[in-house]
Amino acid sequence: MAQPGHRSLRRALLLLVSTALSAALASALCVAPSQAADRIPREFFGMDVAITSQGETSWPALDVGAVRVALSWRSVEQSIGAYTWNDLDAKVATAESHDAQPLLVLEGTPGFHATGKAPHYGSAPRLKAYRSFVRALVARYGDRADYQVWNEGNVPIFFDGTPANLAAMSRVLGRATRDLAPSAQVLAPSFVIRGSGTLREVYRAYWSQKIGRFSVGRFVDAAAISAYPMEPEDPEDALVLTQWAQRVLDKKGFQGPLWASEINYGASGLQPTIAPIPMRRQVAYVVRTYALHASAGADRVYWWRWLPHITVNTTLNNGKGGLTRAGKAYRSVEDWLVGTRPTGCKVAKGVRTCGFRLDKQTTRYVSWTRSGQTRVVVAPAGSRTKTKPSGATSRVRRGDRVRVGLTPVMIETRSRRDSRSR
Known part of the structure; x- marks a missing residue:
């Protein structure tokens, strides 16, 4: 569980950059000192990969550090x-075989565990049933996986309950x-926050929840959003x-x-x-997404998704x-970012x-x-190479x-070892 002070330096960096960005279109962002940021890990580069029930997939020819795995509860529990577990076993094993940390994203309440008069895929579950399922889930996969409380808790087709329901589920998980x-790691429910103010209000309401004398944040390790902006x-x-x-x-x-x-772009809901x-422009969007979020101190960014959609x-x-x-x-x-400090x-x-910054000499x-x-x-000063997103490099x-x-360019610099500021 998250403790006071957990990654507080990175969060301070994010707040600093956040405050400055609104003026950045016309001027400059504040540049935070590199020692205030952690090195960017492989897991920062996440992706949603559709893995079949037999564990088969067209795995990306990429070094994916973390993989988002949709977990349909109703597919696992078809009778009370x-x-x-066979299908999910295969999915977790496939992720592990590619050295990618699986994030199991819960959704899909079984009809017999649903609340409300018209049970559907996004019905809020009865808490007792949710408790039984997630304890069985965590007992089976342990620390081989990370776990998300629920998918898109403010989108009715995925969840029609309340922030209080989600908070209670967070404590259970x-x-x-x-x-x-x-x-x-326990990931809080994700929330869509683009467009409608109502969507943002649900996000605020969830993070305002208290369970007894504790805030909901006591029971999760990380917060989550679906970071899709509006279509254009x-x-x-x-x-x-x-x-x-x-x-x-x-x-x-x-x-x-x-x-x-x-995260992706041009999303129009299910249309x-x-x-x-x-x-x-797609090339530019991929590079800019990861460069900007890494600079702002984000811990993981999951691209949605590997298969075309x-x-x-x-x-x-x-x-x-x-x-x-x-x-x-x-x-x-x-390749440019892993192991560096923003x-x-x-x-x-x-x-x-x-x-x-890669090391004392290389930025x-x-x-x-x-x-x-x-x-x-x-x-x-110290420039050695420039590299395009295609991988083409020149001196x-x-x-x-x-x-x-539009297409980003990476310039690598290396200072002399014996150079000193005087």
Whole structure:
């Protein structure tokens, strides 16, 4: 469970960047010192991967550190008290075989455990039944997995209950992991927070819940949002949502991290996207999503999803199991960021640049223009190489003029070992 002070430095960084971003379109973001940030782990790069009941999947040709696994409760418990784990066993084993940490995302209340007059997939469950199921679940998989209380708790097709229901469920799952898998992480329900103020009110209401004398945050390790922006919006807009969610957590005193448990662009609910974009922009969106969220201190970002889907506009999979250019961009930005410490972002003359320090000598700078207009940046001292999201790398030296536009470019610098500030 989250304890006071848990990752407080990263949360302080997120708050600092959040406060500055609203002015960044015209000026510069505050640049936080690199020592205030943790190194970016593999698990930061998450993905939703559809694994079949036999454990079969077209696994991405990517180093996915964490995988989101949808867990339909009604598929496991098809008669009262009888659990069939074969399908989920295969899914967890498949994730483990690829060295990806599975996050089991609960949804789908069995009709015989549903509350309300018209039971459906998103019915709030009876708490006693939920307790029995999650204790059996955690007893089976232990710390091999992380667990999410529920999927999208403010979207009626997934959940029609109240914030109080979700808080009670959070305590049940939190206690189950405390007793049976103390090192597993418990993720709070995810919430959609774009658009409607009603959606945001449910998020606020959940984080305002108290159970007895304890706040709901005592029973979970991390908060979660579905970070989809509105249909025509971009990664900078998605980050604004994440920062808004973080401010709510700060006001409520929650000390754990915030995860983007789903993100993509052009999402139109369950309808085909009305905002298709060219592949060049898809490439840019993937890199910008991870560079911005890493700089802001987010702990995990799960791309939705590996398989193509008509409801979103940015696709990593070419439909045959291979990588699109956007998929290759995911691989590149992961290579650029894992193991580094974010140093913050700034905006100057329309160019946004985020820095990532690998070690005492090596820093990587990722630059782009949100407008898509081409600008020229001057390579800084110690510049060695510039790399595109395609993986193409070329030499660059201090003072070289580097063209930057919609597609981000990474410049790697290396200082001399014997250089000292005097």
